[in-house]
Amino acid sequence: MANKSKSRGASEGEQRPAQSQARQPGRQHKMEPEPVVVREDYQGSSKLKGKVALITGGDSGIGRSAAVMFAREGADVAIVYLEEQQDAEKTAKMIEQEGQSSLLIKGDIGEKAFCQKAVEETISKFGQLDVLVNNAAEQHEAKEIDAISEEQLVQTFRTNIFSMFFLTQAALPHLRKQKGSTIINTTSVTAYRGSPGLLDYSSTKGAIVAFTRSLSQKLAAEGIRVNAVAPGPIWTPLIPASFDAEKVSKFGGDSPLGRAGQPSEVGTCYVFLASDDSSYMTGQVLHPNGGEVING
Template sequence: MSKPENVPEQEQEQPGDEYKMQPKPEIIRDDYLGSEKLKGKATLITGGDSGIGRSAAIHFAREGADVAIVYLEEKEDALETKKLVEKEGRKCLIISGDLKEESFCKEAVRKVISEFGKLDILVNNAAVQFPKGEVEEISSAQFRMTFETNFYPHFYVVKEALEYLKEGSIIINTTSVTAYRGSSHLLDYSSTKGAIVSFTRSLSKMLVDRKIRVNSVAPGPIWTPLIPSTFDEVSEFGKKVPMGRPGQPSEVGPAYVFLASKDSSYMTGQVIHINGGEIIGS
């Protein structure tokens, strides 16, 4: 597996582009063999153009699912994800828009239904972060944007999707290790991720009688476009975890397959931690 060691310093603007990253993230292992765990499923992944979202998309496709991805403006990355999904022999719908707008969230779900005729698996994954070292440095506008991007769309998309999700459907939310251990430079980001944990737990209880399962994945430091677009010293990124390195999207994607498939049939309201060895409260 390619490990992002000796990473050169690099700068990008939010939300970041995967095609500009050095080295390129590993999205799926060459030796990952699909076994039709998601055969015939229709999936929607927000933030599916790159990083963890792209990894989930390609893993889903290799397992037999058609995939729709939502992205903001990273068209080159989105088209590459579409190419990779189609290479697996599955359909891929790319949808561009701003998830902060409830009307767009509704439109995105409806486009999936129009294209695939159904929706079986929903992954809420899109997020931004703006590191600040002091509370006073965080503007009200930034705080609002972080919540409106990272958290509000979970509610907007789920509410619209529930018209189409049925018994056996799956919702997976991307939270973060920062929801559990906090972060001295990501106050607003980690707060949204904590909200996502509570949202997952509460929603799982609301939907358990409908036989719709809801779980989360809490990644640690993973080498995605969010990193060079938000941190100055990327060469040091991820080195403080016990494993001493950042993780690759390829090391996170299989967790989404697990939660989306019958392999996790006795799990709801839970969080899978993929963080390089940090021991944290669950």
């Protein structure tokens, strides 16, 4: 069975140990405590039975949670990851423990050729594609705008938003063949309230909101729904890989609910948007952010 928790956000009111990781992408298996992937009481009901999903950044964090929940709902899942082999293999095992098939695809989503290859491998393995989840991202804290190098700026935009264009372009011919197919993009609360220390990251997340709304209008007539999720402070590998140990120890404490959220509290948003439960929704954004009231 997948990583479990007896209650939602069980002990998250407590501060977690100070910790940081030296590079991105972060490693989930090195986090203390490890994020909760799926609630113990979460029961699948075949909402995605017979469907195939492709999830970027599916090796850990929110992507892993969505992958395991999708599998529990009956979907086969292809996972795209950059280099986190141990985390990716654990996610694949979790998917298979749910009785579904998995596919691991390693590479850089900032490269258009790789995005095309990822979709081709998914089709080769499963014969179809029903759900595309554009989830992978990177962020780098910078106190001043002058500290953001051209290289970092280009890299952040390539990973966070260019990849969504590349993957959508590659996936669309296959999504058009599947009735009720969906695209789900991961944006962020920073797209709505901004983040002075994550200027380039929050800019990409704002672009993702516009991309979601525009693409939803373009594809509505074809019956392909496009929505997004805008998480707030969620305990994922991106956090210790982005901030210093002291900030990590206090992460999420300033949210209205007083704690960071768990991936298990966000993965359900992806299940909802991927399934027919959201059949009359497109161009919308869900906000699992710990109670911060924002516009949009």
